[in-house]
Amino acid sequence: MVRPTDAREKGDRRSCRSTMDARCGDGEAHRVAVAVLYGSESGATQGWAEMAASKLRQHGLDAHARRLDDEGARALAVASNGRAWTLFLVSTAGKGDAPSGARSFWRCLRRKWIPNHLLRRAKCAVLALGDSAYLEYNYFGKRLHNRLVKLGAHMAVPLRLGDAQEEGGHLAAVEDWLDEARRAILDDLGGRAPSWREETPRYRVVVHQTCDASELEGDETELLREPHEAGAAFRRLATWAPRLMAEEDLAENEMEVLAALRSTERTEREINVQVKSNECIASGGDVPKVHHVVFTRDPGEVQATSERPVDENESRSEMHRTDTSEEGKNGLVYGGGEVVFDAGDPSANGRTFEEGQQDQATDRVLPMYRAGDCVAVYPETMCKDVHRLLDRLRINGSYLTTVQLNPEHFGRCASEPPPPIKFIAPLEVWFQGALDVGSAAPQGSFFEAMAQFATAQHEKDRLRLLATREGHTTRTEYCDGERRTVAEILCEDFPSVRPTMPWLFHASPRLRARLFSAASAWADSPSQVALTATLSEWTTPFGRARTGLFARWIQGVKRGKVVRIEIVGADGDISRFVKQSLHRPLLLVATGAGIAPVRAFARERLLLHGSTVPTAVVFGCRRRQCDFLHASAWASESQLGLFRHGGAFVLACSRDGASKVYVQHRIKQHARRIWDFTKHGGCIFVCGGSTTGMPDAVALALEQVAQQVGGLSQEESRSWRQDLVRKGRYCVEAWT
Structure with missing residues (x-):
C-alpha cells in the first residue's frame, strides 16, 4: 500500500481530522465514514465492492472499498463507537471457507x-455473493453475519444472499442491498441527504508525446520499464484508500x-522471481497441454541452467520410462517389495525444514510454504491485444x-489526500x-x-442497456458467456467510442493473479517454487475458440524472465488436513494437474520422514x-523409499486399453491395501477436476x-467416510 507523504505525518493527521467538517461543508456527511469491506477469491466481489463505494460517493458519503485483511479490524474499531458504518461484501471459497483477502481477519x-459485547455499537450489513449451483x-x-451478530453488532440491513442464477444476477443483488444500506445510513444521519456529486476517474493519466524519460523525472516520480513493475505499481494505486482514522485518534x-x-x-506479499524452467510436459491428440514451471529467487540458478533446449520427444520418452512388470501392467507402477527400482538412502537428497530456516534471512529465499499452499502468478496481457486496442485509439504505445x-x-470528506507519487512507464507497458x-x-x-464517450446514439443506448439490471441477460450472453474483452468490444462492436485514458484505466478490468497449487517442497530448495498447470481452452456458446490468458502467456515465457508472484498459505480444510496427515499414512488420489499438490505432499513427506511413513498415490491420466505427469520424478522418489511399508504408486490410464x-477402478482393485491405510489412521487427499464427477466417484x-x-x-x-471428513482426515480439492 502506498505510504503517506511527509506532509501527512502524525502531527498533521490530527489537525487534518479536526478540519474535516469544514472541508466537507454543511450539507455533507459530517465524518460518518462508510467502510466497504470485501473478501474476494477471483476479484469479482472486489469489483462489486468498488462499484458500491462509487455509488455511495455519488450520494455524498465518504465511502471507499477496502480489503478485509487490510482494514477490517480498524473499520470495526471505529464503527464500535458509531463513527463509521461497515458494509461487507464477501464470496465463499472452497468448502465454505473465507475467500482470499479475508482469511486472516x-x-x-x-x-x-x-467478549460477546465487543461490537455492540457497530452498525453493519453483509452481502454474500455466490452461485446456488454450488x-x-x-x-x-x-x-460472517452470524459471528457479527454474536459479537453484538447492529445489523441495520438484513443479510442478503446474491445468487448468480437469479434474474439480474449479482448486479440486482448489489443494487437492492445498497439501496437499503444507503437509506439506513441516511436515517442514521437524521434524514439529511448529502449533496450529490458526479463520479470521477480514480486515476490521473497523462500521455506524454515523448519517449525521453529525462524530460519527466522528478522528486516524486518513479520510472518503470517492465510490465511486472507497472503491474505492481498499479496494484498499489488501485488498493490505496484513505485510512478511516489514525491510531492516535x-x-x-x-x-x-x-x-x-x-x-x-x-x-x-508480492515478490519478483525468475523463470528457471518452463516445459510442456503433456500434449497431443485429445490430451490438454500441461506446463511445469519452476520459479527461482536466486538469479545464479537461472544462469547455471543449461542453455541446451529440451527436445520435447526426448524428454517425454525419458519421462515415461516406467515399470513393465506384471504389477506395472495392472496399474501398480511402483510399490512395496515389488518395486523394480532399488531403494536408496532416504536422506541422500533434500534438506530438512530446520536446515532451510537458516537461509530465511537472505533475499534469495522464498517465504516458507508447505504442501497445500498456493502460488499466485501475475500474467501479462498479450502484446497483440494491446497494440490492437492502441491502434484503434490512434495512440502511440x-x-x-x-x-x-x-x-x-x-x-x-476523505480523511487524507492520496499520496502525490507519480509512476511513469510507456503506455503499452501499462496495458x-x-x-x-x-x-x-x-x-x-x-x-x-x-x-459517455459514444458519438453514435444507437451505440450509446446499447451501452447503457448493458450497464443495467434489465440488460443483465443480454450482457451475460453478449459478454460473459462469450468472454468478450475490452479490445474486442471497442474495436469491433462500438467503433464510435473514444474514451479518455483516465476513464479507460478506471473502468477496464485489472489483471488478476492466477492461483496454482505449489508442486514442490520448500525444504527441498528454499529459493524455488514450482507449479503444474493445465492450459485452458474452450469453445463459447456461439462456437468461438477461446484460450485463457495464462495459457497464452505462459507458452511464450522464456527462461530468465522476471515474474511477479505471491505465496498464499492454505486455509480451511486443506490447512487442517496438512496438520492431521503429517505423521500418518497418506493416500493421495489425483487426476490431471491435480498431481501438483500431490507432488508437494510426497516430496515433503520424503524429506521429513524418509521412508518411515507409508505413502500411496493413485494417479489418473488419459495415455x-x-x-503421465512427472513419471521420472516418481521413479526417483521410489528409489529413495517413498513407497515402502505398504505404500504404492498406482496408475489409471483411461484411454490406453479396450475399456x-x-x-x-484402481481404488477398488487395490481395496485391501487402501483399507489397511485407513484402518491404521491414514488420511486421504483427493485432487482434480470435478466436471467428470471424479470426487464423487472416488468417495463412492x-x-x-x-x-x-x-x-x-x-x-x-x-x-465412516463422513467421520473422516469431520476429523480432518479426508480432504477434497476440486474445481470445475
Whole structure:
C-alpha cells in the first residue's frame, strides 16, 4: 500500500481530522465514514465492492472499498463507537471457507476470548455473493453475519444472499442491498441527504508525446520499464484508500477492539522471481497441454541452467520410462517389495525444514510454504491485444505515460489526500502489466463509463442497456458467456467510442493473479517454487475458440524472465488436513494437474520422514505416453523409499486399453491395501477436476472398499467416510 507523504505525518493527521467538517461543508456527511469491506477469491466481489463505494460517493458519503485483511479490524474499531458504518461484501471459497483477502481477519474475528459485547455499537450489513449451483452456496457470508451478530453488532440491513442464477444476477443483488444500506445510513444521519456529486476517474493519466524519460523525472516520480513493475505499481494505486482514522485518534474502547481483532500473521506479499524452467510436459491428440514451471529467487540458478533446449520427444520418452512388470501392467507402477527400482538412502537428497530456516534471512529465499499452499502468478496481457486496442485509439504505445491517484475521486470528506507519487512507464507497458484488455469480460460499470464517450446514439443506448439490471441477460450472453474483452468490444462492436485514458484505466478490468497449487517442497530448495498447470481452452456458446490468458502467456515465457508472484498459505480444510496427515499414512488420489499438490505432499513427506511413513498415490491420466505427469520424478522418489511399508504408486490410464480405467477402478482393485491405510489412521487427499464427477466417484469407491473389506453396511460406510471428513482426515480439492 502506498505510504503517506511527509506532509501527512502524525502531527498533521490530527489537525487534518479536526478540519474535516469544514472541508466537507454543511450539507455533507459530517465524518460518518462508510467502510466497504470485501473478501474476494477471483476479484469479482472486489469489483462489486468498488462499484458500491462509487455509488455511495455519488450520494455524498465518504465511502471507499477496502480489503478485509487490510482494514477490517480498524473499520470495526471505529464503527464500535458509531463513527463509521461497515458494509461487507464477501464470496465463499472452497468448502465454505473465507475467500482470499479475508482469511486472516476471519481467524481473528473467531478468537474465543473475544467478549460477546465487543461490537455492540457497530452498525453493519453483509452481502454474500455466490452461485446456488454450488453446495456451499454463500456459506461464508452466513457465518460472517452470524459471528457479527454474536459479537453484538447492529445489523441495520438484513443479510442478503446474491445468487448468480437469479434474474439480474449479482448486479440486482448489489443494487437492492445498497439501496437499503444507503437509506439506513441516511436515517442514521437524521434524514439529511448529502449533496450529490458526479463520479470521477480514480486515476490521473497523462500521455506524454515523448519517449525521453529525462524530460519527466522528478522528486516524486518513479520510472518503470517492465510490465511486472507497472503491474505492481498499479496494484498499489488501485488498493490505496484513505485510512478511516489514525491510531492516535482512536478512543480507548476503539483501541481495545483494534487490539482484539488485529492480526499478527504474515500477510501475502508480492515478490519478483525468475523463470528457471518452463516445459510442456503433456500434449497431443485429445490430451490438454500441461506446463511445469519452476520459479527461482536466486538469479545464479537461472544462469547455471543449461542453455541446451529440451527436445520435447526426448524428454517425454525419458519421462515415461516406467515399470513393465506384471504389477506395472495392472496399474501398480511402483510399490512395496515389488518395486523394480532399488531403494536408496532416504536422506541422500533434500534438506530438512530446520536446515532451510537458516537461509530465511537472505533475499534469495522464498517465504516458507508447505504442501497445500498456493502460488499466485501475475500474467501479462498479450502484446497483440494491446497494440490492437492502441491502434484503434490512434495512440502511440511507446509514449511515456504518467499515472497517479486523482484527489477528486476520493472527495472532500476523505480523511487524507492520496499520496502525490507519480509512476511513469510507456503506455503499452501499462496495458501489458496492469489492465486485462485481452481476456477478462468487463462488468456493467465498464459499459456505463463507455456510454459517455459514444458519438453514435444507437451505440450509446446499447451501452447503457448493458450497464443495467434489465440488460443483465443480454450482457451475460453478449459478454460473459462469450468472454468478450475490452479490445474486442471497442474495436469491433462500438467503433464510435473514444474514451479518455483516465476513464479507460478506471473502468477496464485489472489483471488478476492466477492461483496454482505449489508442486514442490520448500525444504527441498528454499529459493524455488514450482507449479503444474493445465492450459485452458474452450469453445463459447456461439462456437468461438477461446484460450485463457495464462495459457497464452505462459507458452511464450522464456527462461530468465522476471515474474511477479505471491505465496498464499492454505486455509480451511486443506490447512487442517496438512496438520492431521503429517505423521500418518497418506493416500493421495489425483487426476490431471491435480498431481501438483500431490507432488508437494510426497516430496515433503520424503524429506521429513524418509521412508518411515507409508505413502500411496493413485494417479489418473488419459495415455501413459502423453500425460503421465512427472513419471521420472516418481521413479526417483521410489528409489529413495517413498513407497515402502505398504505404500504404492498406482496408475489409471483411461484411454490406453479396450475399456476405460479410472482412479475409482484402481481404488477398488487395490481395496485391501487402501483399507489397511485407513484402518491404521491414514488420511486421504483427493485432487482434480470435478466436471467428470471424479470426487464423487472416488468417495463412492472408498465406501465400497469399506463394505467389501471392512465388512461395513452401506449406511455404516457412508458414516465412516463422513467421520473422516469431520476429523480432518479426508480432504477434497476440486474445481470445475
